Amino acid sequence: MTQNTPLSARPVRLPSHLEQRVLSVEELKAHGVSSARAAAQCRDGGPWQQPLPGVYVLHPGPPTGEERLRSALLYAGRRCGAAETGYGEGMITGLAALTLHGFSAAPPLDSLDRIDVLVPRTRRLRSARYAHVVRTAELPSPVRLAGLPVAPVARALADAVAGIGDASAARRLLTEAVRGGLCEPAAVVRKLSRAKLLGRLHVVHAVDSLIAEGRALVECRLYEMVRTYDLPEPLWNVSLRLPGGPHLGGVDAYWPDEAVAVELDTGAPRHSPRDDDRRRAGLDARWSGYATEREHLEGLGITVVHLTPKRLQEAPEQQATVVRTALMAAADRAPAEYAVILPR
Incomplete structure (x- = not known):
């Protein structure tokens, strides 16, 4: 009688210490x-x-x-x-x-x-x-x-x-x-x-x-930094304007007595790499706007502290020291121009 059923494969024995299956x-x-x-x-x-x-x-x-x-x-x-x-x-x-x-x-x-x-x-x-x-x-x-x-x-x-x-x-x-x-x-x-x-x-x-x-999230980190390291309470999320004049820009925190402002860099590039020229132009325009706004504020005697999300997350105490130093230095500066403070 012919046997057509294939024989079972001989069992394979692997080293006993081999746990990987x-x-x-x-x-x-x-x-x-x-x-x-x-x-x-x-x-x-x-x-x-x-x-x-x-x-x-x-x-x-x-x-x-x-x-x-x-x-x-x-x-x-x-x-x-x-x-x-x-x-x-x-x-x-x-x-x-x-x-x-x-x-x-x-x-x-x-x-x-x-x-x-x-x-x-x-x-x-x-x-x-x-x-x-x-x-x-x-x-x-x-x-x-x-x-x-x-x-x-x-x-x-x-x-x-x-x-x-x-x-x-x-x-x-x-x-x-x-x-x-x-x-x-x-x-x-x-x-x-x-x-x-x-x-x-x-x-x-x-x-x-x-x-x-x-x-x-970054705004919450800024709030936490101010309160954890006992900085004076600022005015949050305000816009600055000259009396009867142009808009100076919005800031995330502002200490009016010391004329110190904090700006958070929370922007993110949204351009496709398929159009590199437009992407570069967009980024250049964005940073040009930041620089112009900052120069305008500082030209009026307002100190602008620029903070990034990464710095706030990784070194909040160091960033609090930067802000505190700017506040303390206000006494040695000439008084800033008066600015109207509005909700942002």
Whole structure:
């Protein structure tokens, strides 16, 4: 009687200390398992599975979220040369990266239909099944989360927004990043601009919310700095005008007795890199306006202290010292011109 049923694959014995259950074909070969033997383990009813080309999960059940991450990294990192992690230069980005960064607005790993992997633009590699390849000319330095290389928040956000068509979902992610102090709005907008995403309507709406959220957050930091370091209470968010004359400009905080004003730089570039000349002209006009307004105020004897969101977040005590020094120096200056103070 002829037996047509194929023989079961011989069990593969790996070193007992090997805890990793997702291995590349190269890693298996290093343990003495040939490609043919690995493929035999993945036959119907076999003990292994091959979710991506050249990557094996060493159990028959569905891969966990973490195993899918590792398999995507191994797929994208193969044949990249020597690397201690075996992932080459690849790193997790997009929604999966935001989940690893702890975003509550990002979905659980097990529910993701795709996993974005950031690789150098020179890599000749196609996306496969759930592993989505994202190429970039400027590869950022990854952070290590759960033992895996992960793109920084700003880059992961830009890649996540690129794959989201829902403005409200994109807005939730961007808002959480700013409220949590995970990145500055300007950094995210720069990444979106470089990815040529600022022409998409849902991205524009999300960026509008991002900038407004960033503005509110930086203003709260300024309030906290003033009160934490016992600075005199200023007038908040006012406009200055000469009596019967022109508008001098709006400031975020103003001490009228000392004629000291604080301005926050919370603007973010909104121009597409497809029009570099217009982008440069816009930025030049913006900073020219800032400089003209500042020169006008200082010409009237008003000291203007310029603070950035990054400085307020990283060195609030130092920035409080800068403001206090300006207030104390008021006694040694000639009196400022009288200015009418109006709500902004």
